[in-house]
Amino acid sequence: MTRSGDNSTKALVEGLNRTLADHFALYLKTKSFHWHLKGPRFRDxxxxxxxxxxAILAVADPMAERVRKLDAGTLTSIGAVANATQIADEDRTDLDAEAMVTALRDDNATLVEGxxxxxxxxxxxxDNATSALVDEWxxxxxxxxxxxxEILR
Structure with a gap:
């Protein structure tokens, strides 16, 4: 692993924090859809x-700990998450199930690209340790x- 002052390590820390923010934002969106879901496919x-x-939330702690192991700071607040995430908010509570599934599919695809x-x-x-974790995530x-x-087919 390179020294913490190296540009490549700084870029890695920024990427970890951005991806962590995406996970928090997607967690909240997924839970909101869980809470507001209606219709014939409700239970499933x-x-x-x-x-x-x-599963999304379970990634947060190991990801933040990777940042700390690199001797850097990580996210500290909802505002920090909002400033760093690529996942768009969805405040509507009247979306139908198909719109929710579509949004989550697309947001998870954004997460894959990140x-x-x-x-x-x-x-x-x-950083082989982070690289191996990213494979799992x-x-x-x-x-x-x-x-x-597959649900949308």
């Missing part, structure tokens, strides 16, 4: 959204995209 989607939200960039940053910094996000995509 309610349970799926809850399962996916839990994780691919994070993988590149980890490799550029020579990307696989989890790709699985969510797959499930959501």
């Amino acid at each position: 989607l309610h349970l799926l959204f809850d399962e996916q939200a839990s 994780l691919k960039a994070l993988k590149d940053a980890a490799e550029e910094a020579g 990307q696989d989890q996000a790709e699985r969510r995209v797959w499930f959501l995509r």
Whole structure:
């Protein structure tokens, strides 16, 4: 691993914090959809959204700890998440199930792209530990995209 002052390590820390913000934002959106879901597919989607939200949140602590292991600071507030995330807010509570599934599929696909960039940053910094974790996180996000995509077929 490179020294914490190196540009590649700084880029990695920025990528980790951006991806962490995306995970928090997507967690909240997924939970909101879980809470506001209505309609004939309620039970199955309610349970799926809850399962996916839990999986998304489970990544947050290891991701933040990677930042700290790199001797850097991580997110501190809702404002920090809002400033760093690529995941758009959704404040409407009247979306139908298909719109919710579509939004979550697209947001998880955005997460996959961010994780691919994070993988590149980890490799550029020579951080094999982060690179290995990103593989696992990307696989989890790709699985969510797959499930959501199949629901829409």
